[in-house]
Amino acid sequence: MSDVTIRPAVASDASGICHVHQRAVRILCRFDYTADQVEGWIGARVPQNYVESMTSGEQLWVAESYGQVVGFAGRKGPEITAVYVDPHYARQGIGQQLLQVVEQSAATGGVPCVYLDASLTAVSFYTNAGYKSVENGTHRLRSGVEIACVRMEKRLMRQRAASGS
Secondary structure, three states: OOOEEEEEOOHHHHHHHHHHHHHHHHHHOOOOOOHHHHHHHHOOOOHHHHHHHHHOOOEEEEEEEOOEEEEEEEEEOOEEEEEEEOHHHOOOOHHHHHHHHHHHHHHHOOOOEEEEEEEHHHHHHHHHOOOEEEEEEEEEOOOOOEEEEEEEEEEOOOOOOOOOO
């Protein structure tokens, strides 16, 4: 989509980020998780959660279309913490653009390999972006609810061979 721009998130984006997160999980993940898991995942989320994430060192980016947040992504160190797109804008390449920005940020910061806990819904998205499954597991959400996930990783930089003579 040519009308989408990606930029670093600011505190005033928190309501839009929260809205996208809730819609994406409730609509896109409902076939892979129970209603209780979905609500445990995002039911108690409020905009302040995202402001706190930003102030605690997590980098967040938003995808914006005509002044509206339509997606977001996050990273803290080598961990990709989020890539979500509003269902109305899904499957238009916005998630790929967000992921590329996050990966570029990590690579620029000297991170050689990133990892994430992919929801069952997102495994194919990450596989298509070059991520490798490491192990199946569970992810404990802030609410204490556990959901099935897949630990995935991607090498961003190749190690240079030491030159010898």
